[in-house]
Amino acid sequence: MSEAKIIDGKAFAANLRESLARRAAVLKNEHGLTPGLAVVLVGEDPASQVYVRNKAKQTVEVGFQSFEHKLDVETPEADLLALVETLNKDDAVHGILVQLPLPDHIDSQKVLDSIDPAKDVDGFHAINIGRLWSGMDALVPCTPLGCSLMLKDTLGDLSGLNAVIVGRSNIVGKPMAALLIKESCTVTICHSRTKDLPAVCREADILVAAVGRAEMVRGDWIKPGATVIDVGINRIDAPEKGEGKTRLVGDVAFDEAVQVAGAITPVPGGVGPMTIACLLVNTLSAACRQHGIEEPADPGA
Numbered sequence: 001m002s003e004a005k006i007i008d009g010k011a012f013a014a015n016l017r018e019s020l021a022r023r024a025a026v027l028k029n030e031h032g033l034t035p036g037l038a039v040v041l042v043g044e045d046p047a048s049q050v051y052v053r054n055k056a057k058q059t060v061e062v063g064f065q066s067f068e069h070k071l072d073v074e075t076p077e078a079d080l081l082a083l084v085e086t087l088n089k090d091d092a093v094h095g096i097l098v099q100l101p102l103p104d105h106i107d108s109q110k111v112l113d114s115i116d117p118a119k120d121v122d123g124f125h126a127i128n129i130g131r132l133w134s135g136m137d138a139l140v141p142c143t144p145l146g147c148s149l150m151l152k153d154t155l156g157d158l159s160g161l162n163a164v165i166v167g168r169s170n171i172v173g174k175p176m177a178a179l180l181i182k183e184s185c186t187v188t189i190c191h192s193r194t195k196d197l198p199a200v201c202r203e204a205d206i207l208v209a210a211v212g213r214a215e216m217v218r219g220d221w222i223k224p225g226a227t228v229i230d231v232g233i234n235r236i237d238a239p240e241k242g243e244g245k246t247r248l249v250g251d252v253a254f255d256e257a258v259q260v261a262g263a264i265t266p267v268p269g270g271v272g273p274m275t276i277a278c279l280l281v282n283t284l285s286a287a288c289r290q291h292g293i294e295e296p297a298d299p300g301a
């Protein structure tokens, strides 16, 4: 059997950002509206700092306004809640993202629930979760939104396909299930207690791995020709590159899976780049909804 098609998330995300830039220009010219995204970072977690820097850079590149708020790691919860309240009221801010994880002394759920659902571009607020599950218009978590866009681009109509999701997190597994149900897939969510996980995975036309365990999904878990979406980003030792070196791998054993699957996302360069692009998609949607404007079509499409 020939090797799987590699789904190029980096190129897909770059195209999506170009399209967003053209649509943002239409919004500005026709409505005088510039979408604004506020990102709040508490503390100095290195990975979070990299994410926040990339978000700000890409926000400006597509012609949106970027607002960055960097707070000391000791910031009291009440101060963070007060900042969110200010951003909720700020008309130039259409999307608010509070970077996770937050320091232990802050109740993350309380902070997420304090964000105006109309500005909740992460899609983590209970209102947006409920709207998504009941098939209403909602702001949808960015990583599963990116996976869904790549799946539709790869497969076209998803209706009737068996989708198996490995992982039941609130950020990926559960919203991914809601999105695939919306596309009329038959959806199974697996987790650490699932019986005979490899056998369940072998039934999947679409297999989404989002467990955070390096290379857990093996080649012989995959139905020949299936589409595999690997959400995992795990850093493992790579002695072959030299002493102390590491490399990034997904939740899928790529070298095995690529021999069996019909299409597969690589790590890095698959799902990862789509997350920020989808954050910008959500910011544009949120800005339009807040102003009662229909989302502009892409003039370059």
Ligand code: GUN
Pocket: 051, 097, 098, 099, 100, 101, 122, 142, 275
């Ligand atoms: N930390 C890592 N990824 C994310 C994300 O998508 N949203 C938020 N708020 N924090 C994160």
